[in-house]
Each structure stands twice: as structure tokens, then as C-alpha cells.
Amino acid sequence: MSIFSGLFRSRDKPTNSTTGSSYRFFFGGTTSGKAVTERSAMQMTAVYSCVRILSEAIAGLPMHLYRYGEGGSKEKAINHPLYFLLHDEPNPEMTSFVFRETLMTHLLLWGNAYAQIIRNGKGEVVALYPLMPNRMTVNRDENGELYYEYQTSQDEAHTMNGSRVRLQPSDVLHVPGLGFDGLVGYSPIAMAKNAIGMAIACEEYGAKFFANGATPGGILEHPGVVKDPERVRESWNSAFGGSSNANKVAVLEEGMKYTPISISPEQAQFLETRKFQINEIARIFRIPPHMIGDLEKSSFSNIEQQSLEFVKYTLDPWVCRWEQSMQRALLSPDEKKDYFFKFNVDGLLRGDYQSRMNGYAVGRQNGWMSANDIRELENLDRIPEEEGGDLYLINGNMTKLKDAGIFAASAQTQEEADETKETQTEPEPEDGRTRFRKKEAL
Structure with a gap:
């Protein structure tokens, strides 16, 4: 029994859906009236761009397994089985790029990334398969020990048997995002559902505006009594509704008059609202606006600095999560002393x-x-x-x-030798001394 069982007994199966590994409370309706889920959010171009940028950045970084050498040096552990798995093929069905891209997408949308660890009889890792975060729960048993429970589906690769499978922590590579308890992360989409819901509402409003012919709604006034108002309404919509009928000239009979009553999109600041929501979504994922196509505040003097800040303040925390999670789950206690994983971001930090x-x-x-x-x-x-x-x-x-220091040392030695020779020189005859004085005078 774990010595921490008593400490964590109160945190066994959570009763509130906003704690533990479940956050169903956050999904659903928003103040804008639009339902926001991880799949509906991806239909927003700004969300899709942010997720794609971060996923491809993590997937495209060179990642190596290193071994500590003598004197603090390091070398690539290319002979270790994990090197091939993470650098080339985590499993026979996908490349390292696709594997990391998939897990990073899960991490950005659901706040957690899971992969099943397949081991051989010796306990060595032979394959890694992604698992869907929305079907995974993380709980504690009666002894306070962590376990993972996964709901299988018919659409997945059959690496498991049974509808609900309990996995031990040693069988799961778990990369958690920002969370409340340090065990599981919470979805950025769920936390920012109102901002994303407003962006969806703005996009839907613009689509309907153009679908209705880009013409404000209004009132058809008739001086008399209209016997069949429904027929008049349908006739008007069929003649002037839809973007294909925009700017047609209307001919009104029997004194009928058209009075628009809706405000224009400019008065409602429709375009400004849409632009602000794009920046709001970029803020959720900490993406510089210029990377998702908003170059309004970017210039030649600051765009390089923004790119470097993206690596330092956006990518680095994600890279740290990946490196430490892989080291914790994939390396044995003895291997952790000699091996470590490292993403190489030097290529992204290179200047011109x-x-x-x-x-x-x-x-x-x-x-x-x-x-x-x-x-x-x-x-x-x-x-x-x-x-x-x-x-x-x-x-x-x-x-x-x-x-x-060789030349300096040799010059000093020569100077000392000259001084010694000068002090030890015998007095010359008078003629010699005279010649010496003349030479000195010259």
C-alpha cells in the first residue's frame, strides 16, 4: 500500500464534474447561445490555425534521445530502442511527425494527450498508440493509486480487449496541460468557450447576412388591407432574397412602400468585432497574430522579434511538458540517470x-x-x-x-638571455670601447 494512500483517499473518484479528469460542465451552451465543443471550435479558422501551427511546430522539431557521457558531454543514443520509436516510427501505422502532431492536437483541444505504451516480455517499449482524450478518465483506487480507464470504440485499432479497459500508469504516456490538481489538464476550448462562442456567432451572422442578399430586413407597407400577407412575403423573398438576388431593383405596386428597420453591419461594428475575436483566440493559445494572418501591427522591425518570442514563451513550455512526460513514462529508473529526451529548437531561433x-x-x-x-x-x-x-x-x-602563450614565453626567455649576456661581457680594449661608444652615439 502506498504511504500516500491516506493523503489522497479524499481525492478518489471526483463527485463534481469540474474536478478530476472530467470537465463536462464546461462544454455546451455559451452566453452567445452557441454550443462550443472541441470539434465545433475547429470549424473556426482562427482556432484551426492556432492548433495547426502549434501541432506542426512540435511535430517538426528534431527530437533525440541522448546519453550522458564523461565530463558532462552528451551523445545521441541511436542504439537505444526508444530512439527509433520517437525519432522515426512510434508504431507501424504512423510516422513520428504524425504521432506527435496528433497528440499535440489532443493536448490543445482537450488539455491532455494520451498514448498507450506497448511493451515486450522484457518490459521494453516497442510501440506507442494515441488514445482519444474524451474517452479517458484518470482516477484513484481504494489505496490511493492512480489508474487510467479507457472507453474503447469500434473505429480504433484493436490494441485493447473489452469495452472499458483499466490501464496502469506504466502503460500510458500522459502529457497533461494546465490543470488544477497536477494530474490532468483542462481544455483551453472549454475554458474560453464564451470567446469562441462569440466568434462563431459573429461568423454565422455574417454568413446569414450575405445569404439574405446583403439587404437589411424591413417592412412592406400597404395603404389598404392585404388579403394574403404570407403570399406577399414569399413573393418578396423569392424575388430579392439570397446573395444571387442582391442589388435587384424592386417594383412596388398599389402604393406599397418598403421601410428598412435593421441597422447596418458597420453601425453594429461587425467587422471590428470579428477582428477582435480573432485576436482573442490567438491570445488563448499565445500565438502572435501575424502567424495566423493578422499583419496589422507587424512590421519588418518587429516581426522577427515576435517570432523569437513565439519560440521562447509559447513553444518552450510545451516542449518542457513533452520532454519531462516522456522521460517519466518511457525510461526506467536506472535509465533516467543516464538518458534524457531533448527537442532541438535551435533552428527556430536562428536569425538572418x-x-x-x-x-x-x-x-x-x-x-x-x-x-x-x-x-x-x-x-x-x-x-x-x-x-x-x-x-x-x-x-x-x-x-x-x-x-x-608559446611566443610570449619564448620572447621573454630571449630577453632574459640578452640581459644575462650583457652583464657577463668582459671589458673590451680601449679601441673597442671607443668603437662601442661611437656605435652607441650613432
């Missing part, structure tokens, strides 16, 4: 060509970068060691770092 070359020049001239270090960062072939590709140089005469 001139800035990179200036930075390389500073590193090369000050002795902390070799030619091969620079060529590796630029994805170029290495210079053979015998040709000096691994030499570290310093500014000045471009001397080897280990030989930096």
Missing part, C-alpha cells in the same frame, strides 16, 4: 544569414567555437580533423588555443 555569420565570427575568434562546430549548426559536412576542422583559435595571429 548576416546575423548568424557575425555571431559565428565572434565565437571563432574568441576560441569557443571550431570550424566544425559552426558547420554542424549550418548543416554542412565536417572538415577532417587532420585538416584542422576541430581546432580552437583565438583572435590575433589565429594561434591554437593550447599554444597561446
Whole structure:
């Protein structure tokens, strides 16, 4: 029995749907009157763009399994089975890019990403399969131990048997998002449902506005009594309703008059509202507006800085979640001492060509970068060691770092030798002294 069983006994199966691994309370109606779910939200172009940008960014980053070496060095553990699984193919049905893209999409929409860990008889990981977050619950048993319960479906790969399957934490790779209890994350879509619902309402209003011929609603006035008002209404709608009938000229008979009563979209600030909702959705996912097509406040002077901030403040926290979750779930206690996962974001932090070359020049001239270090960062072939590709140089005469003091030491030794020779020289004859004085005078 776990020593923490007594501490967590009160947090067993949650009774309130806003706690634990269930957040059904948040989905459904919004103040705008539109139902918001993870699937309806993806029909919004701004939500789809944000999810796609983050998912493709995480999926496209180079990810490697490293092993600690002597003296604090590190090397790629290409012979470890996990290296191939995460770098190339997590399972026979998908590539590493598709696997990470799928899990990142789940993480952004549901707040959690789950994958089933398939192990062989030795306990080694041989495959990883994504699991749908909306069918997964995380709870504690009577001893306070965590377990995962998954509701299977006919549309999935049959890696499980039974309709409801209980999985141990060692069988699940779980990447949680921002949450309240540290165990499960909560959906950004559910938390921001009112903002997304308003965006859906604005889009629907605009679509209906153009579907009705872009003509404000109004009243048909007749000086007498209309015997069949329904027929008149249908006749008007069939003649002037719809975008295909926009701007047609209406001919009114028997003194009939048309009076518009609706306000225009400009007066209702329709376009401004739609633009604000796009920025609101970008704020939910912490995406710079220029990355989803809003270049209003972007310029050549700040767009590069915004891109760097995207890597630092948006991608880095997600990368940390991935690295630490994989290390916790996929590595054994002994392997955690020697191995670690690492996403390489250096390619996204690279500046323009001139800035990179200036930075390389500073590193090369000050002795902390070799030619091969620079060529590796630029994805170029290495210079053979015998040709000096691994030499570290310093500014000045471009001397080897280990030989930096040789010339100074030799010059000092020569100077001391000259002084010693001068003090030990025997007095010359008078003629010699005279010649010496003349030479000195010259």
C-alpha cells in the first residue's frame, strides 16, 4: 500500500464534474447561445490555425534521445530502442511527425494527450498508440493509486480487449496541460468557450447576412388591407432574397412602400468585432497574430522579434511538458540517470544569414567555437580533423588555443638571455670601447 494512500483517499473518484479528469460542465451552451465543443471550435479558422501551427511546430522539431557521457558531454543514443520509436516510427501505422502532431492536437483541444505504451516480455517499449482524450478518465483506487480507464470504440485499432479497459500508469504516456490538481489538464476550448462562442456567432451572422442578399430586413407597407400577407412575403423573398438576388431593383405596386428597420453591419461594428475575436483566440493559445494572418501591427522591425518570442514563451513550455512526460513514462529508473529526451529548437531561433555569420565570427575568434562546430549548426559536412576542422583559435595571429602563450614565453626567455649576456661581457680594449661608444652615439 502506498504511504500516500491516506493523503489522497479524499481525492478518489471526483463527485463534481469540474474536478478530476472530467470537465463536462464546461462544454455546451455559451452566453452567445452557441454550443462550443472541441470539434465545433475547429470549424473556426482562427482556432484551426492556432492548433495547426502549434501541432506542426512540435511535430517538426528534431527530437533525440541522448546519453550522458564523461565530463558532462552528451551523445545521441541511436542504439537505444526508444530512439527509433520517437525519432522515426512510434508504431507501424504512423510516422513520428504524425504521432506527435496528433497528440499535440489532443493536448490543445482537450488539455491532455494520451498514448498507450506497448511493451515486450522484457518490459521494453516497442510501440506507442494515441488514445482519444474524451474517452479517458484518470482516477484513484481504494489505496490511493492512480489508474487510467479507457472507453474503447469500434473505429480504433484493436490494441485493447473489452469495452472499458483499466490501464496502469506504466502503460500510458500522459502529457497533461494546465490543470488544477497536477494530474490532468483542462481544455483551453472549454475554458474560453464564451470567446469562441462569440466568434462563431459573429461568423454565422455574417454568413446569414450575405445569404439574405446583403439587404437589411424591413417592412412592406400597404395603404389598404392585404388579403394574403404570407403570399406577399414569399413573393418578396423569392424575388430579392439570397446573395444571387442582391442589388435587384424592386417594383412596388398599389402604393406599397418598403421601410428598412435593421441597422447596418458597420453601425453594429461587425467587422471590428470579428477582428477582435480573432485576436482573442490567438491570445488563448499565445500565438502572435501575424502567424495566423493578422499583419496589422507587424512590421519588418518587429516581426522577427515576435517570432523569437513565439519560440521562447509559447513553444518552450510545451516542449518542457513533452520532454519531462516522456522521460517519466518511457525510461526506467536506472535509465533516467543516464538518458534524457531533448527537442532541438535551435533552428527556430536562428536569425538572418548576416546575423548568424557575425555571431559565428565572434565565437571563432574568441576560441569557443571550431570550424566544425559552426558547420554542424549550418548543416554542412565536417572538415577532417587532420585538416584542422576541430581546432580552437583565438583572435590575433589565429594561434591554437593550447599554444597561446608559446611566443610570449619564448620572447621573454630571449630577453632574459640578452640581459644575462650583457652583464657577463668582459671589458673590451680601449679601441673597442671607443668603437662601442661611437656605435652607441650613432
